Amino acid sequence: MAYLLVDNLKIKLRETLFSNRQFSQIYYSLSFSRPVLPHRVGAVYYRTKSSWDLKPHECPCDLEFLEYLHKLHIQNQTIFHFGTGAHHILGLENQKLEYPNEIIGITASTPEHEEYVRLCLEDRSFSKYYKVICADIYNLTAKSLPMLDIVSLFHLCEFYMPEEAKFVHHDDASLLDLFLSKLNPGGKILFYQESVGWGKAKNIVHSFVEQGKIQKIDVYKNLLIYTKTN
Ligand SMILES: C[S@@+](CC[C@H](N)C(=O)[O-])C[C@H]1O[C@@H](n2cnc3c(N)ncnc32)[C@H](O)[C@@H]1O
Structure with a gap:
């Protein structure tokens, strides 16, 4: 039961964090990863930070x-x-x-x-x-x-x-x-x-x-x- 509560809390926390644009931007900055789509991070952040390398298996x-x-x-x-x-x-x-x-x-x-x-x-x-x-x-x-x-x-x-x-x-x-x-x-x-x-x-x-x-x-x-x- 306690595990379920903690899991639910984690899910709620993640949802709260990632429904917020600034937190999404912070997530990408801290993880040194690049956004693939603009919807979570906003157009300006996407345009300044995104960069797509050739990925033949993912996107041929x-x-x-x-x-x-x-x-x-x-x-x-x-x-x-x-x-x-x-x-x-x-x-x-x-x-x-x-x-x-x-x-x-x-x-x-x-x-x-x-x-x-x-x-x-x-x-x-x-x-x-x-x-x-x-x-x-x-x-x-x-x-x-x-x-x-x-x-x-x-x-x-x-x-x-x-x-x-x-x-x-x-x-x-x-x-x-x-x-x-x-x-x-x-x-x-x-x-x-x-x-x-x-x-x-x-x-x-x-x-x-x-x-x-x-x-x-x-x-x-x-x-x-x-x-x-x-
Ligand atoms: C996922 S990458 C794919 C790149 C390439 N076609 C490939 O498959 O390797 C998406 C490309 O679309 C461009 N793009 C995204 N939104 C755009 C927009 N609103 N106007 C023009 N280009 C856009 C990105 O800059 C990027 O070059």
């Missing part, structure tokens, strides 16, 4: 994307990539191609962007075909994007926070609409069905299919590939 989406591009011999296209990570593997591999793609990546994490700047200074040609914007994807507009051939939205619905709505232009559904409006004829938009946001994202994707906006054309491992319905 960028590697599968590279394989897919390679399999289809996709070169010399304009690609938008949501979530570069600190590894910038897409940019590093792209520059080895005979006709590199023009890749625009986005990260919300300042450490990931600092790593991009470091790589650009180390290799002066790195930014020739790989530009990384440090911004909130929900703030992009039709005017800030070129026309695109391929769009990866692997992290749709992972990071949107309603409390940020007053600072941004989009939610996840309007973000998808934005990218569809920038997709060239025959362009492809890719989703990652192992994403922690896929539970929500798939509802948006399915509603777009039902509205006749998009259709599935391919599957590669965990990636789902759609195109605009004309």
Whole structure:
């Protein structure tokens, strides 16, 4: 009985601590770990402290994307990539191609962007075909994007926070609409069905299919590939 009480107390204490944003931030600072999502720690803390290394077993989406591009011999296209990570593997591999793609990546994490700047200074040609914007994807507009051939939205619905709505232009559904409006004829938009946001994202994707906006054309491992319905 006493054990149960202590366990319950521990659970209550943990819940109280982690329902509080400041305590979550303290937890991450003291444990020298980086937040993976912004919801507990808040957008500002997430953006200053998060940094994602390549984790092939936990999150293979960028590697599968590279394989897919390679399999289809996709070169010399304009690609938008949501979530570069600190590894910038897409940019590093792209520059080895005979006709590199023009890749625009986005990260919300300042450490990931600092790593991009470091790589650009180390290799002066790195930014020739790989530009990384440090911004909130929900703030992009039709005017800030070129026309695109391929769009990866692997992290749709992972990071949107309603409390940020007053600072941004989009939610996840309007973000998808934005990218569809920038997709060239025959362009492809890719989703990652192992994403922690896929539970929500798939509802948006399915509603777009039902509205006749998009259709599935391919599957590669965990990636789902759609195109605009004309
Ligand atoms: C879990 S990491 C995955 C990185 C990479 N795609 C991979 O799988 O290795 C999520 C990525 O999304 C980016 N991100 C998170 N919220 C964002 C936002 N609101 N706007 C733009 N990028 C964001 C992060 O900065 C990070 O690069």
